[in-house]
Amino acid sequence: MNWPKESRIRTNYPLKNNSTFRIGGCAQFFCEPKDTAELKLLIKIAGQNKLPVFILGAGSNLVISDKGVRGLVIKLGSPYFKRISLEKGNIRVGSGAALAQLIKFSRDKSLQGAEFLSGIPGTAGGGLAMNAGCWGSVMGNLVKEAEVMDKGGRIKNLKRSQIKFVYRKSSLAKYIILSSLLSLKQGKAREIEKNIKKYLGERRKSQDLTWPNAGCIFKNPENNSAGRLIELCGLKGRHVGGAYISERHANFILNKGNASAKDVLRLMRITGKQVKDKFKLLLEPEIKIWK
Ligand code: EPU
Numbered sequence: 703m704n705w706p707k708e709s710r711i712r713t714n715y716p717l718k719n720n721s722t723f724r725i726g727g728c729a730q731f732f733c734e735p736k737d738t739a740e741l742k743l744l745i746k747i748a749g750q751n752k753l754p755v756f757i758l759g760a761g762s763n764l765v766i767s768d769k770g771v772r773g774l775v776i777k778l779g780s781p782y783f784k785r786i787s788l789e790k791g792n793i794r795v796g797s798g799a800a801l802a803q804l805i806k807f808s809r810d811k812s813l814q815g816a817e818f819l820s821g822i823p824g825t826a827g828g829g830l831a832m833n834a835g836c837w838g839s840v841m842g843n844l845v846k847e848a849e850v851m852d853k854g855g856r857i858k859n860l861k862r863s864q865i866k867f868v869y870r871k872s873s874l875a876k877y878i879i880l881s882s883l884l885s886l887k888q889g890k891a892r893e894i895e896k897n898i899k900k901y902l903g904e905r906r907k908s909q910d911l912t913w914p915n916a917g918c919i920f921k922n923p924e925n926n927s928a929g930r931l932i933e934l935c936g937l938k939g940r941h942v943g944g945a946y947i948s949e950r951h952a953n954f955i956l957n958k959g960n961a962s963a964k965d966v967l968r969l970m971r972i973t974g975k976q977v978k979d980k981f982k983l984l985l986e987p988e989i990k991i992w993k
Contacts, residue, residue, distance in 0.1 A: 726768065729770060759829075850874060915957065
């Protein structure tokens with residue numbers, strides 16, 4: 703493969719520690735480009751060699767196959783992609799920046815409205831690709847513009863009206879999201895801090911963060927709760943290998959040791975079948991599966 707010499711391409715790179723589930727094999731190729739020019743070049747070479755490209759955020763909503771992935775895994779983890787700055791009263795956030803950093807920045811600038819994202823272990827890009835949300839708000843609501851790269855390496859600036867956000871889905875997912883411009887309200891730092899603490903407390907109360915996990919496994923069916931339905935099937939505590947359905951929140955699967963992707967997927971299939979048989983409802987996975 704004719705990768706540019708200056709790109710530090712790694713072959714057979716272990717991905718396990720790049721997923722909050724701590725599950726998964728190796729990436730055939732892995733790279734953290736330093737800027738958009740390098741990203742564009744990598745995309746081009748991958749295209750010429752018919753290699754699939756995977757964009758890795760914080761790996762917090764992801765199950766990676768035990769066999770790993772064939773193709774190029776790109777992590778936007780260099781300082782360039784993690785920049786956060788003020789732009790005419792709005793916040794410009796790079797895709798690779800952690801949501802926690804975004805919240806800290808907005809608090810420091812007394813900008814209010816992103817606190818609901820507190821405790822989500824994702825990146826700004828990942829949060830937008832899947833329109834992350836909780837406590838009745840979604841990330842898409844904050845977006846004014848998004849800067850993206852298409853599969854041909856062209857950069858576009860999309861206005862809010864050109865982007866579609868629905869429950870846990872966004873039209874941005876077909877692009878590589880580079881950065882976004884978020885519109886927040888002027889607020890008071892003390893109040894913002896209070897909100898952050900409140901949301902973190904709520905999350906600790908209802909969710910199960912005791913073992914490596916990927917957040918909610920299934921989307922909620924309309925006007926229903928996947929966690930409640932799974933609990934009603936009596937599945938709390940059910941396990942396949944090292945993958946366990948949480949006793950606290952049934953829409954969480956915990957990796958209590960050496961769970962494999964195979965274990966998780968099998969447990970998901972069992973769960974989906976039982977919910978379908980009992981309630982005639984189809985559970986759609988919220989997590990992404992890389993095979
Ligand atoms: N419930 C049960 N049993 C359970 C879990 C929940 O009966 O095992 C009940 C709860 O008692 C509550 C209802 O189901 O009455 C809803 O539960 P919860 O408030 O925990 O919210 P959720 O619908 O399970 C959603 C999002 C979360 C988000 C929270 C808070 C989805 C799939 N999940 O969870 O997002 O943090 O609301 O707003 O939309 C994620 O996307 O990864 C995620 C964790």
